[in-house]
Amino acid sequence: MNRYQKIAWFNLAVITATILITSTAITIEIHMRGYSTIGPFFVAILALLKITPFLFKKPQGQSKVVCDERDHFIRNRAASFAYTAFWYVLFLFCFLLWFIIGPENSVPTIALPLMAFGGALFIKTVSSVAILVQYGWRAKDNE
Amino acid sequence: MNRMQKIAWFNLxxxxxxxxxxxxxxxxxxxxxxxxxxxxxxxxxxxxxxxxCGLSPVLFRKGKSKVQFDERDTAIQRKAVGFAYATFWVLFVAAAMVPWFIIGPNGTITTNYLPWMVFGGMFVVVLMQSIVTLNEYGWKGKDNE
Structure with a gap:
């Protein structure tokens, strides 16, 4: 498995774990107390996404190839696909909400940062899946 | 002026x-x-x-006998799209966070703000993509480069 496959798998694992743990914590807290204040803080697990350069270091040494044209092409294609998918989801979400709630009503301002946060998670997930689809989901002799 | 330049100018x-x-x-x-x-x-x-803008593929059709798209064109288009979406993302996060800071986390905002974000995003993406495309190719015709 090459470096980018490992990073993509790590991203998917961290995002999945965050969603599961945070949902579980919020559910348990609401069941016990009727409201949730501590559960949302479990999203801090996503901070692990920023340490991938340290966990998956680039190959050291003069004879090691870090990234070739194929890797570059795959990463760009994955990013392009992720942003395109995000655009469709954003369009659908905004207009569905506008139709359902109605133009005369209003939404809580907290919905806007949640959209940005959800969008970032969506892009990261789709980009990681796109990378794994293009490289392959498993190791193939360090392709 | 090649097809991509014409489309970029038209969109602009x-x-x-x-x-x-x-x-x-x-x-x-x-x-x-x-x-x-x-x-x-x-x-x-x-x-x-x-x-x-959606009519540009119809208005500027691909020619039949010539090479229309090579690796350089692909690289320029990817660069333009990447830059456009990067700009859109920064402005989208700003558009999401600024009302939250100004109005406050307990306030509300009109639902019309959501379609405005979408249209504003479309505007930014099309504008930046066209500008970057013309900047990479050149703003004027250069013998169909």
Missing amino acids: IVVSLALGLSVIAFSIGYFFFGVPACQAVAGFGFIGIMGF
């Missing part, structure tokens, strides 16, 4: 026209006729002119 003109006419219509309604802002906003209906 359409987007500028849509935004310009919208602002002019709103300004005339609000400042000249004294119409309330909530009604003068109807002037932004001119944004619909941006729909003509």
Whole structure:
């Protein structure tokens, strides 16, 4: 498995774990107390996404190839696909909400940062899946 | 001028026209006729002119006998799309966080803000993609480069 496959798998694992743990914590807290204040803080697990350069270091040494044209092409294609998918989801979400709630009503301002946060998670997930689809989901002799 | 340059120029003109006419219509309604802002906003209906951007593949058809797209064109298009979406993302996060800070986490905002974010995003993406494409190719024709 090459470096980018490992990073993509790590991203998917961290995002999945965050969603599961945070949902579980919020559910348990609401069941016990009727409201949730501590559960949302479990999203801090996503901070692990920023340490991938340290966990998956680039190959050291003069004879090691870090990234070739194929890797570059795959990463760009994955990013392009992720942003395109995000655009469709954003369009659908905004207009569905506008139709359902109605133009005369209003939404809580907290919905806007949640959209940005959800969008970032969506892009990261789709980009990681796109990378794994293009490289392959498993190791193939360090392709 | 090659096909991508022509499409980029067309998109730039359409987007500028849509935004310009919208602002002019709103300004005339609000400042000249004294119409309330909530009604003068109807002037932004001119944004619909941006729909003509979707006609560019039909207006600027691919030729049949020549090479239309090579690796350089692909690289330029990817660069333009990447830059456009990177700019859109920064502005999208700003558009999401600024109302939250100003109004406060316990406040509310009109649902009309959501389609405005989408249209604003479309405007930014088309504008930046066209500008980057023309910047990479050159703003004028160069013997069909």
